[in-house]
Amino acid sequence: MSGALGISALLLLLAIGVPIGVAMGLVGLVGMTLLIGFEPALIKSSVVLFEAVSRYELGVLPLFLLMAHLCFAAGASRDFFAAAAGLVGHRRGGLALATIAGCAGFGAVSGSSLATAATMGLIGLPEMRKRGYSTALATGSVAAGGTLGSLTPPSGALIVFGIIAEQSIGKLFTAAIIPALTQTLFYMATVIVVCRWRPGIAPASPRLPWKERIASLVRVLDLAAVVGLVLCGIALGWFTPTEAASVGATLSLALCAWRRRLNRKSLRHALASTLRTTGMLYVVIVGALIFAVFMSFTGLAQQIASFMQAFQGQPIVAIIAIAVLLLLLGSVLDGLALMLLTTPILLPIVTGLGLSPIWFGIFLVRTMEIGFVHPPIGINLYVIQGIAPDIPLARVFKGVLPFLAADFLHLALLIFVPALALWLPHWLS
Amino acid sequence: MDPVADSPEEPVKEIAMPRSLFYLGSAGLLTVMIVEAIAVAGRHLRYPLLGALEIVQAAIVPTACAAMVITTLCQAHAIVHLLLDRLPQPLRGWTRRAGWFAAGVLFAALCTGEVWLTGDFWNSFEETDVLHIPLQPLRILVTVTAGLLAAIFFHRAARAERA
Numbered sequence: 001m002s003g004a005l006g007i008s009a010l011l012l013l014l015a016i017g018v019p020i021g022v023a024m025g026l027v028g029l030v031g032m033t034l035l036i037g038f039e040p041a042l043i044k045s046s047v048v049l050f051e052a053v054s055r056y057e058l059g060v061l062p063l064f065l066l067m068a069h070l071c072f073a074a075g076a077s078r079d080f081f082a083a084a085a086g087l088v089g090h091r092r093g094g095l096a097l098a099t100i101a102g103c104a105g106f107g108a109v110s111g112s113s114l115a116t117a118a119t120m121g122l123i124g125l126p127e128m129r130k131r132g133y134s135t136a137l138a139t140g141s142v143a144a145g146g147t148l149g150s151l152t153p154p155s156g157a158l159i160v161f162g163i164i165a166e167q168s169i170g171k172l173f174t175a176a177i178i179p180a181l182t183q184t185l186f187y188m189a190t191v192i193v194v195c196r197w198r199p200g201i202a203p204a205s206p207r208l209p210w211k212e213r214i215a216s217l218v219r220v221l222d223l224a225a226v227v228g229l230v231l232c233g234i235a236l237g238w239f240t241p242t243e244a245a246s247v248g249a250t251l252s253l254a255l256c257a258w259r260r261r262l263n264r265k266s267l268r269h270a271l272a273s274t275l276r277t278t279g280m281l282y283v284v285i286v287g288a289l290i291f292a293v294f295m296s297f298t299g300l301a302q303q304i305a306s307f308m309q310a311f312q313g314q315p316i317v318a319i320i321a322i323a324v325l326l327l328l329l330g331s332v333l334d335g336l337a338l339m340l341l342t343t344p345i346l347l348p349i350v351t352g353l354g355l356s357p358i359w360f361g362i363f364l365v366r367t368m369e370i371g372f373v374h375p376p377i378g379i380n381l382y383v384i385q386g387i388a389p390d391i392p393l394a395r396v397f398k399g400v401l402p403f404l405a406a407d408f409l410h411l412a413l414l415i416f417v418p419a420l421a422l423w424l425p426h427w428l429s
Numbered sequence: 430m431d432p433v434a435d436s437p438e439e440p441v442k443e444i445a446m447p448r449s450l451f452y453l454g455s456a457g458l459l460t461v462m463i464v465e466a467i468a469v470a471g472r473h474l475r476y477p478l479l480g481a482l483e484i485v486q487a488a489i490v491p492t493a494c495a496a497m498v499i500t501t502l503c504q505a506h507a508i509v510h511l512l513l514d515r516l517p518q519p520l521r522g523w524t525r526r527a528g529w530f531a532a533g534v535l536f537a538a539l540c541t542g543e544v545w546l547t548g549d550f551w552n553s554f555e556e557t558d559v560l561h562i563p564l565q566p567l568r569i570l571v572t573v574t575a576g577l578l579a580a581i582f583f584h585r586a587a588r589a590e591r592a
Contacts, residue, residue: 020509275451276499276503
């Protein structure tokens with residue numbers, strides 16, 4: 001009862017615009033006060049605050065953010081798009097394919113869906129419109145491609161999940177590699193199918209000479225090497241995620257200097273942007289951890305888990321029910337709120353059903369990604385419309401529909417074939 | 430979630446924030462970056478940097494504290510906009526003030542709890558195991574940060590009330 005009341009209060013506070021971290025922390029603190037008394041609730045919450053801000057593992061967040069901002073400063077987004085456009089841009093729908101490939105490459109350095117959609121939108125969208133692409137396909141490919149930023153490791157969403165769920169961030173990153181690759185392939189297949197069905201919506205562009213194509217590929221080699229080293233280092237156990245993030249940030253700083261893009265202004269901007277976003281994430285994580293402690297006192301997760309015992313023989317049914325619940329919640333809550341609200345409740349249920357928490361992290365982020373492109377929230381759709389205000393929102397949504405279908409197919413694949421996420425970490429271990 | 434909210438291809442704009450906070454946060458962040466990078470290199474070259482983890486833990490506290498205050502001053506906290514953006518203007522202003530007041534209450538409570546804990550640990554001389562870095566200054570910094578956040582949120586709620 002107290003758990004359900006707490007969730008209702010949280011949803012109300014979120015709806016009236018209370019900052020997410022504050023809403024979770026406040027509900028957690030008040031809820032604990034009612035359950036265990038004011039003094040223990042206050043002490044417990046304050047212990048959570050100090051432990052969170054002094055936690056070694058949380059250092060991974062600002063360091064990966066700094067790496068992303070330094071890669072921006074080095075011109076990563078334009079280079080990734082140029083390399084992909086050079087390779088496939090001359091084919092029918094090639095620029096849409098290049099946008100998706102660019103999103104996958106850039107998503108690996110940005111770790112964020114919104115940043116990937118906004119950045120690739122600024123680069124890919126004008127190019128596609130100039131070449132006569134349908135506005136629906138152009139905006140749809142950018143909006144959907146942008147979601148790759150959340151899953152492609154190193155991903156901010158997976159770091160936050162790892163901290164809240166107390167799971168290995170390295171394992172989560174390794175587990176996300178194949179789902180992110182297959183998601184990219186699903187989106188590319190969608191573009192190919194749509195272009196075969198209606199060839200007029202994406203005319204072919206002139207073919208670039210091989211010399212230029214190779215030059216554009218060479219330009220991203222250093223960036224790809226940094227990302228590759230960070231991911232390989234984590235996957236092969238050369239360093240911890242926090243160490244990987246510091247190596248990545250240091251190399252990105254060196255890369256910026258190597259490319260002559262490092263100056264006082266760009267470094268200051270990278271640091272200031274990193275600090276501003278880091279503060280937002282710390283408040284959210286502290287609030288979520290206080291809320292999670294409150295949830296553990298309510299016993300709500302155990303009650304739902306005992307109800308879920310009915311599905312013991314068929315966890316797939318339970319997972320489909322959870323997926324539907326997440327998709328419904330994802331249509332009214334933004335991705336971060338969805339993850340932080342549901343993780344303390346759903347994780348014990350999922351592990352109770354005998355499923356891997358690492359798999360659940362990937363599944364949760366994948367579901368969250370779908371929320372980025374489906375209305376009424378669909379934040380990526382609004383980002384794209386902000387970049388191209390002359391394109392109506394309905395047109396952007398129409399463009400994203402085929403990609404949404406691909407998303408649902410991919411989610412189903414992830415549910416029915418958990419090895420998609422679990423095989424690589426298992427094999428590497 | 431959107432950890433990186435900026436669009437990097439836009440011209441680089443100055444983000445307004447107090448210099449002291451910027452330098453405090455940046456110093457901590459760069460310390461973490463350099464110490465960890467040296468620790469990794471040292472370990473692979475068989476010259477391990479002892480206590481690197483403790484330096485990181487100590488350096489991350491000022492970074493996190495400065496970052497939370499900067500985010501609050503920049504009004505960059507994560508908010509669900511679904512209902513808020515659809516409310517009529519006077520009601521929207523009222524709900525925003527209520528949100529700031531709620532935030533003030535939370536951080537005031539956390540500040541009180543931190544004062545309590547800092548007082549409890551005052552004579553126990555907490556320190557890290559390898560480098561013996563004292564934890565007391567870090568606790569004081571977290572307490573001051575929570576108090577500062579509460580003050581900013583209450584001030585914002587009150588100022589908006591008068592306006």
